[in-house]
Amino acid sequence: MFTWVPGGKAATSRQPEHISRMTAQFHYLRRVHFRDPLGEDVHFNEKRELSSLYYILNYASLIERKMIYRVVGHFNASAQKGNQLLINNDMIIPVSICSKPCLPGYKRILKPGIHKCCFECLPCSEGEISNETDSVSCRKCPEDQWPNDMNECVPKPIEFLSYKNDIAVLTVSILTFLCFLKTSTILGIFILFRDTPVVRANNQTLSFILLVSIMLSFLCVFLFLGRPTHVTCMLRQTSFGIIFSVAISSILAKTIMVYMAFKATKPGSSWRKFIGVKITNCIVFFCSFLQVLLSIIWLSTSPPFPEKNSHIYKDKIIFQCNEGFMLAFSILLGYMGLLAAISFIVAFLARNLPDRFNEAKNITFSMLVVCSVWVAFIPSYMSVTGKNTVLVEIFAIISSSVGILGCIFFPKCFIILVRPELNTKSGLSRQMKIKL
Known part of the structure; x- marks a missing residue:
């Protein structure tokens, strides 16, 4: 059994119930035909579309918060394609603005x-x-x-002391490497002439320890360069603090030995029993151990760690090492300054002792350089930001190490290489004609 539906399609009696119901409803909708209040015919065509005319209105808001509208076109679904939508652009109400459009940004x-x-x-x-x-x-x-x-x-770009595209890093690396080679050369000279009076004066063992400490101090600079990591952040401050403390402790032991040696030359002096290698080794060990203990406490409580700081600059991120416990960092620097100040005072007091082997004057100048560098370091470190803080500390490390090297060892190398006739007991016992 077949039932005819609109569109000329046949449907069987097995059609779903809702389709049959819609077909029956449209059968009655096709008979709808009336006029609306505007006089337009309202009816459905064969495509089940409402073949009426739609007006397109243009609304506009007035200053008095009133709305007006104007018919600017119409849409007729029963018209031919291409003529269904008609708009009169001249009837569109223009937009009233007294300002130019705001551009992006x-x-x-x-x-x-x-x-x-x-x-x-x-x-x-x-x-x-x-x-x-x-x-x-x-x-x-x-x-x-x-x-x-x-x-x-x-x-944001990430900024740190990179080896790839930073001229300052390249300059510091070359300077540090040259200083390391120069210190290694001086150490080789002292080892080669270790039995001469100039090298043996004021304990050659302390001189070797001091030279090795300066070499390691130069190598510590490379821990401050490159992309910060957990390892480099934890090692760079503590390793330099311990190594430089060993260097200052060696200088302090040298200065004390100069003073004790002069006191021991007096008849019946009780200072003679204190002169020996054990005293100097104890001074170096004890002064360095305190710095090691402080570093262990620092690393075990609140160690430094790498961080990306986006608050210093608005347009870039600074990849830096957060020192963690700043009080421990301050104590570490303060302890090195204390050792340098004590060495300076003792060397200053012993500078005029009548001893031909006396190098207290050289130690006095070296400690004066070290103290001046680190006193200037504090305000400079606090006033700069970003990677410049690292460069300031690197400058302080290189300057203080070069100051010790130049004031203590360059005069001795001058005698060993340029004036070998003075590198004898008789030569050192005379009044030196050159200024060290």
């Missing part, structure tokens, strides 16, 4: 007491963007991003 700000069609264009604040015309607000970029010239949020 700006936001609209309404002027108080003036209609909303009048506004100002203000640039977005730092770290914000607007990538649309006439935007009413700006969008803040994420913390690790920054606006570019295309009004897009792009990742």
